Amino acid sequence: MRIILFTGKGGVGKTSVSAATAVRCSDLGYKTIVMSTDPAHSLGDSFNMEIGDKPKRLKEDLFGLEIDVHEELSRNWGKIQSFIKKNLVAVAKFNDLVAEEFAVFPGMEELFSLLRLKGFHDKGEYDVALLDCSPTASTMRMLSFPDIAGWYMEKFFHIERRIMKMVRPVLNPMIEVELPNDEVYGTIEVLYQNIDGVKEILCDDKVSSMRLVMNPEKMVYKESQRAYSYLNLFGFPVDAVVVNRVFPPEAGHYLRKWNDIQSKYLKEIEESFSPLPILRSSFREVEMVGMERLREMARELYGDRDPTEVFVSERPVKLTQHNGSCCLSLHLPTANEKDLELSMYKNELIIRLGSYKRNVLLPRAIADRKLVKAAFEGKRLNITFGGRKDGEGR
Ligand SMILES: Nc1ncnc2c1ncn2[C@@H]1O[C@H](COP(=O)(O)OP(=O)(O)O)[C@@H](O)[C@H]1O
Ligand SMILES: [Mg+2]
Known part of the structure; x- marks a missing residue:
């Protein structure tokens, strides 16, 4: 299965670009699933169809999925969360609501959405999975989470388990900390392996690519540059940049200044991201809603190219x-x-x-x-x- 993630600042066009890519992939005959992890789902709006927490067929070879991040969290972390919460309340005297917040780490909710992706990957049900991610900062937290989780689980749970087992008879009556039972440990271990598996899949450049969606404007471009540097640091393969909402040169007098501003940033984008290919899409007169408009957007972005290609031969x-x-x-x-x-x-x-x-x-x-x-x-x-x-x- 080929996996492509689209990330970028809020409002730049991640959902539209993911949906457009999905239409193109399915037109090429790939069995495609497009899924969103942004809790502010708008994939359904793009296609003008209802999409929910189960893959829904949108057209031949195309399925859509809006992941319910809270549901994923409670399925994967529920048992561990109540264990941590109980201890925070009993030992540290946290109030219930605060304890509940503390028992969930930033990035975790979305990370669990990636476990759904791993499920599709392992089953080989689809040829292509496209991920419409949440805005950059959350995506970075989500992608860095496997490393943090690994550390946490090794240092906190595994080592502590051995120590706890040794000292249990002495320690237990003296403090009120309830020791995690085997069920909690079982959940943690399975989760740990799955999270590691997700990272492995996402760092494999033959399988996964990240594409950074941006607009040719200062703040958007700077954020994308930072995102690119962090994705490189964590070893995630980026294979293209998408510049969306480019005003056409014939846009008229009113937008002439904007044409100049955008040209300046387009040049900077090239200097910062080359040799990554820069896929462009122009600002349309209408919203990017419905299959036909998305198809047009994809035509502009990819031309005759197959979006599932890996666009760089080696990591830049x-x-x-x-x-x-x-x-x-x-x-x-x-x-x-x-x-x-x-x-x-x-x-x-x-x-x-x-x-x-x-x-x-x-x-x-x-x-x-x-x-x-x-x-x-x-x-x-x-x-x-x-x-x-x-x-x-x-
Ligand atoms: N190239 C474009 N031309 C015109 N409207 C666009 C274009 N790309 C996106 N839009 C519109 O801009 C809004 C935000 O796009 P969206 O894809 O939802 O961004 P994101 O997912 O990054 O928040 C939507 O209303 C969408 O229809
Ligand atoms: Mg969106």
């Missing part, structure tokens, strides 16, 4: 870490050390290679490190960062 940006240093590896169109110019502006790394310019926003963890070495290996430029610059009065 890779981040690795070993022995305390970090390596940022970039795929560049040419390898010519002589023309290479590197400079830093705040947390942005600016790369010039002859007439080619590229801006890379560095994650905070790297931005305050010293740049130690830059060298080409084939067409990849590997930049090594050493220790932190702390104390150097930056």
